[in-house]
Amino acid sequence: xxxxxxxxxxxxxxxxxxxxxxxxxxxxxxxxxxxxxxxxxxxxxxxxxxxxxxxxxxxxxxxxxxxxxxxxxxxxxxxxxxxxxxxxxxxxxxxxxxxxxxxxxxxxxxxxxxxxxxxxxxxxxxxxxxxxxxxxxxxxxxxxxxxxxxxxxxxxxxxxxxxxxxxxxxxxxxxxxxxxxxxxxxxxxxxxxxxxxxxxxxxxxxxxxxxxxxxxxxxxxxxxxxxxxxxxxxxxxxxxxxxxxxxxxxxxxxxxxxxxxxxxxxxxxxxxxxxxxxxxxxxxxxxxxxxxxxxxxxxxxxxxxxxxxxxxxxxxxxxxxxxxxxxxxxxxxxxxxxxxxxxxxxxxxxxxxxxxxxxxxxxxxxxx
Amino acid sequence: xxxxxxxxxxxxxxxxxxxxxxxxxxxxxxxxxxxxxxxxxxxxxxxxxxxxxxxxxxxxxxxxxxxxxxxxxxxxxxxxxxxxxxxxxxxxxxxxxxxxxxxxxxxxxxxxxxxxxxxxxxxxxxxxxxxxxxxxxxxxxxxxxxxxxxxxxxxxxxxxxxxxxxxxxxxxxxxxxxxxxxxxxxxxxxxxxxxxxxxxxxxxxxxxxxxxxxxxxxxxxxxxxxxxxxxxxxxxxxxxxxxxxxxxxxxxxxxxxxxxxxxxxxxxxxxxxxxxxxxxxxxxxxxxxxxxxxxxxxxxxxxxxxxxxxxxxxxxxxxxxxxxxxxxxxxxxxxxxxxxxxxxxxxxxxxxxxxxx
Numbered sequence: 001x002x003x004x005x006x007x008x009x010x011x012x013x014x015x016x017x018x019x020x021x022x023x024x025x026x027x028x029x030x031x032x033x034x035x036x037x038x039x040x041x042x043x044x045x046x047x048x049x050x051x052x053x054x055x056x057x058x059x060x061x062x063x064x065x066x067x068x069x070x071x072x073x074x075x076x077x078x079x080x081x082x083x084x085x086x087x088x089x090x091x092x093x094x095x096x097x098x099x100x101x102x103x104x105x106x107x108x109x110x111x112x113x114x115x116x117x118x119x120x121x122x123x124x125x126x127x128x129x130x131x132x133x134x135x136x137x138x139x140x141x142x143x144x145x146x147x148x149x150x151x152x153x154x155x156x157x158x159x160x161x162x163x164x165x166x167x168x169x170x171x172x173x174x175x176x177x178x179x180x181x182x183x184x185x186x187x188x189x190x191x192x193x194x195x196x197x198x199x200x201x202x203x204x205x206x207x208x209x210x211x212x213x214x215x216x217x218x219x220x221x222x223x224x225x226x227x228x229x230x231x232x233x234x235x236x237x238x239x240x241x242x243x244x245x246x247x248x249x250x251x252x253x254x255x256x257x258x259x260x261x262x263x264x265x266x267x268x269x270x271x272x273x274x275x276x277x278x279x280x281x282x283x284x285x286x287x288x289x290x291x292x293x294x295x296x297x298x299x300x301x302x303x304x305x306x307x308x309x310x311x312x313x314x315x316x317x318x319x320x321x322x323x324x325x326x327x328x329x330x331x332x333x334x335x336x337x338x339x340x341x342x343x344x345x346x347x348x349x350x351x352x353x354x355x356x357x358x359x360x361x362x363x364x365x366x367x368x
Numbered sequence: 369x370x371x372x373x374x375x376x377x378x379x380x381x382x383x384x385x386x387x388x389x390x391x392x393x394x395x396x397x398x399x400x401x402x403x404x405x406x407x408x409x410x411x412x413x414x415x416x417x418x419x420x421x422x423x424x425x426x427x428x429x430x431x432x433x434x435x436x437x438x439x440x441x442x443x444x445x446x447x448x449x450x451x452x453x454x455x456x457x458x459x460x461x462x463x464x465x466x467x468x469x470x471x472x473x474x475x476x477x478x479x480x481x482x483x484x485x486x487x488x489x490x491x492x493x494x495x496x497x498x499x500x501x502x503x504x505x506x507x508x509x510x511x512x513x514x515x516x517x518x519x520x521x522x523x524x525x526x527x528x529x530x531x532x533x534x535x536x537x538x539x540x541x542x543x544x545x546x547x548x549x550x551x552x553x554x555x556x557x558x559x560x561x562x563x564x565x566x567x568x569x570x571x572x573x574x575x576x577x578x579x580x581x582x583x584x585x586x587x588x589x590x591x592x593x594x595x596x597x598x599x600x601x602x603x604x605x606x607x608x609x610x611x612x613x614x615x616x617x618x619x620x621x622x623x624x625x626x627x628x629x630x631x632x633x634x635x636x637x638x639x640x641x642x643x644x645x646x647x648x649x650x651x652x653x654x655x656x657x658x659x660x661x662x663x664x665x666x667x668x669x670x671x672x673x674x675x676x677x678x679x680x681x682x683x684x685x686x687x688x689x690x691x692x693x694x695x696x697x698x699x700x701x702x703x704x705x706x707x708x709x710x711x712x713x714x715x716x717x718x719x720x721x722x723x724x725x
Contacts, residue, residue, distance in 0.1 A: 010499070052422075054397075054426065055393050055394075055397065055423060055427075056388075057423070057427070058434060060436075093400070093415075093419070097396045097397050102400065103396045103399055103400065105403070106399040106402070106403035107403075107672075109403040109406060109407065110402045110406065113406040114670075253671070
């Protein structure tokens with residue numbers, strides 16, 4: 001039992017190597033000789049430290065006197081270590097890394113963990129953080145957003161005092177049945193310009209309604225549905241949650257891959273993609289559900305909101321309904337409307353049905 | 369392996385770096401690393417880090433010898449545990465007493481130069497070539513000037529950014545040592561300003577091209593719809609999505625273009641005591657292209673291209689570095705190594721300060 005391991009030997013402190021052979025002539029002793037068989041070193045097992053096995057990397061035997069022996073023959077090195085009675089460090093991990101079934105299993109574990117993290121952990125963390133910091137940042141954030149919108153797209157309202165008073169009355173009636181109550185929200189009027197009929201809730205409770213939306217309304221319950229929907233966005237601090245999710249994903253990626261520099265390249269691009277992708281769009285469904293619940297408390301039918309959605313859709317997209325997009329933004333209007341009509345009979349417990357019907361997003365894997 | 373023909377004095381030898389890593393090989397190491405880190409709730413990540421570093425160092429060769437990474441995973445683990453404990457303490461104290469947030473910020477600001485030094489020192493001291501270790505020897509005050517004072521100045525006054533970049537490069541290179549000998553780089557700030565100007569022109573050019581392309585696309589879609597009533601399945605949100613994607617890739621491109629050019633200047637003007645010059649001749653366009661396509665492919669494959677991307681970049685980048693030796697490469701002796709804890713490195717790594725050249 002004395003295999004010979006080819007390699008090279010470095011004298012203590014020397015940078016230059018000589019060709020050498022290592023063997024284990026007797027128990028617990030490592031013997032190193034040059035090509036002619038002349039002994040270079042003979043050391044006890046405990047005086048040898050060997051680097052862990054990794055891919056095709058050179059194996060290095062450090063001897064207590066500062067000399068070292070190197071070899072590229074990893075199998076030979078492990079065989080020698082076995083004879084020497086030393087721990088073959090890195091052998092097990094290297095075996096895992098070389099076995100394709102293990103690699104396939106690791107892939108499954110990684111993907112499953114990644115999906116769980118993205119679909120469950122990050123949204124929950126974002127929700128927790130958003131609700132904790134909401135009051136401090138809500139007002140400045142809302143003011144900034146409204147100022148930016150005013151500069152870029154919105155114009156002063158053209159609605160008369162009578163229209164404004166009527167809208168405000170409906171708004172107050174809705175607020176009384178929503179989570180924040182009267183005084184929890186504030187209605188602001190703007191001419192939507194190119195944005196057209198729309199409404200959006202800002203984190204501090206400000207809800208902006210465009211004149212075009214008001215003009216599209218045929219039944220008061222329709223606009224009450226929209227108000228209730230936007231109030232839900234405000235209650236859950238959805239806007240803040242989106243921003244936090246977008247920031248958490250690159251951070252999670254850095255922790256997962258253990259590498260910051262390459263992830264840094266992606267942190268320039270990921271937040272924007274996340275904000276504009278379907279990832280955060282599960283919020284729409286949540287707002288629809290909450291809005292429907294508020295309408296029912298008011299004694300109105302959620303299906304009124306479905307009517308308005310379909311009317312707006314037809315107005316914006318022409319005669320044909322807007323198709324689903326390639327990348328997937330809002331759940332298609334038809335599906336949202338169908339769901340709202342179902343809500344007339346009572347709350348729909350979870351998103352599973354819709355996921356089965358085809359509005360599949362990452363949130364389907366959660367239970368929101 | 370290390371037998372090189374001896375060079376007569378005065379005839380410099382160019383020793384190029386080579387990278388021998390393979391994408392498929394590193395993929396398997398990476399995926400096992402990630403899976404084991406997940407299963408062990410992060411404990412394995414310290415070992416994963418050492419294996420990754422060893423793989424990249426060990427596959428990088430200069431004059432026939434590999435670089436080596438020696439860090440002890442247990443020390444890295446300890447660093448991570450301490451960093452996590454501090455983070456939990458921070459979260460807890462901020463929930464209990466929000467005022468403590470300001471105190472933490474002060475502590476972090478005061479600790480930052482120490483963290484930077486400690487992290488650079490840990491990496492340097494655990495890196496070696498031909499058994500000779502690197503070292504990093506900046507003082508707290510020097511790190512404070514470079515990272516706190518100059519970074520704040522650049523934030524406050526934008527035109528100082530290129531100058532600050534040079535301050536950081538000087539700090540990074542001129543405090544590194546190899547076998548007790550100093551690295552030293554020196555170049556004029558005007559070269560950095562020139563590079564940043566080029567980057568600025570690139571950004572403006574890309575914005576113009578991007579806007580024209582977006583406009584053209586809009587016109588095309590409208591025309592298609594009007595003439596053949598074909599409508600592409602693209603909603604308004606999709607345009608935002610595409611715009612964000614294109615903008616992100618564009619900024620990655622320009623950032624890497626500029627960084628590569630500055631690194632070329634910084635490295636190519638660097639010397640190592642004892643008659644060595646360093647060289648970096650990477651094509652900025654090529655690096656920017658590699659990184660941009662890497663980011664794109666990594667996103668499209670939901671991260672699975674990541675290990676291939678790293679190997680691809682290292683293979684190109686390393687091959688463009690060289691050491692020009694007029695002296696004897698083998699005349700180095702290792703500087704005595706003092707015990708150095710991994711704590712600084714890991715606190716920095718955990719909170720992501722993104723150092724590196």
